[in-house]
Amino acid sequence: MMNLTLKIWRQANANAKGKMETYQMQEVSPDMSFLEMMDVLNEELIDKGIDPVAFDHDCREGICGMCSMFINGEAHGPDRLVTTCQLHMRKFKDGDTITIEPFRAKAFPVIKDLTVDRSSFDRIQQAGGFVSVNTSGNTQDANAIPIEKHDADKAFDAAACIGCGACVATCKNASAMLFVSAKVSQYALLPQGKVEATDRVLNMVNQMDEEGFGNCTNTGACEVECPKGISLENIARMNREYLYASLKG
Numbered sequence: 001m002m003n004l005t006l007k008i009w010r011q012a013n014a015n016a017k018g019k020m021e022t023y024q025m026q027e028v029s030p031d032m033s034f035l036e037m038m039d040v041l042n043e044e045l046i047d048k049g050i051d052p053v054a055f056d057h058d059c060r061e062g063i064c065g066m067c068s069m070f071i072n073g074e075a076h077g078p079d080r081l082v083t084t085c086q087l088h089m090r091k092f093k094d095g096d097t098i099t100i101e102p103f104r105a106k107a108f109p110v111i112k113d114l115t116v117d118r119s120s121f122d123r124i125q126q127a128g129g130f131v132s133v134n135t136s137g138n139t140q141d142a143n144a145i146p147i148e149k150h151d152a153d154k155a156f157d158a159a160a161c162i163g164c165g166a167c168v169a170t171c172k173n174a175s176a177m178l179f180v181s182a183k184v185s186q187y188a189l190l191p192q193g194k195v196e197a198t199d200r201v202l203n204m205v206n207q208m209d210e211e212g213f214g215n216c217t218n219t220g221a222c223e224v225e226c227p228k229g230i231s232l233e234n235i236a237r238m239n240r241e242y243l244y245a246s247l248k249g
């Protein structure tokens with residue numbers, strides 16, 4: 001069992017001035033997930049009549065991308081290739097002080113405490129992250145379209161992006177290039193995605209810029225902190241797609 005000091009960002013609402021608050025946690029089991037530890041803290045706060053800490057979560061199994069904490073200066077904490085819900089307290093030691101902040105970026109405004117508004121990602125997806133299917137009766141069965149194994153694997157790897165925003169929170173420029181490039185790549189590599197390829201990359205990059213995300217300066221921190229191991233090669237692919245699309249007009 002561990003005793004911990006938590007320093008947590010508290011902010012009542014989007015317009016309030018936030019600040020770090022300190023809480024003591026006793027007898028934390030190393031087998032708890034980080035979110036379970038936060039649940040216990042919140043129960044203790046409620047018992048004391050204190051407003052519980054707002055944080056996002058949903059699936060708690062690493063697939064929805066909702067849990068978005070910046071723990072000890074790292075998106076999703078000190079472990080690699082995991083989300084906060086998959087992070088276990090055994091990664092910390094008795095007596096540790098843990099700092100917990102929201103994902104910070106201009107395009108991810110704080111709603112309350114550790115909860116941020118990531119609807120900018122939804123708007124980027126809506127700008128082009130889809131394929132249109134001909135439903136006139138001539139629809140081709142997707143399984144009947146041959147796809148090179150190499151391309152299928154690369155598309156699948158890109159599709160593993162869960163839209164968590166860790167890449168943005170980690171990037172010193174708050175760039176969303178890793179996220180957008182994963183979403184562009186998952187279609188660019190497949191024949192089904194070729195039809196709308198030109199509009200897709202132009203519209204998604206346009207929307208990314210409109211939302212106020214920063215530029216990519218090839219630092220690569222996003223790749224290190226991405227819980228799904230999305231590769232920087234997707235950014236290179238998106239840049240090529242963007243160039244071709246721009247030349248095509």
Ligand code: SF4
Pocket residue numbers: 160161162163164165166167168178179182225226227228229230
């Ligand atoms: S690229 Fe990785 S870090 Fe960025 S949103 Fe997708 S899964 Fe999260």
Ligand code: FES
Pocket residue numbers: 056057058059060061062063064065066067083084085086
């Ligand atoms: S709660 Fe779904 S990924 Fe963490």
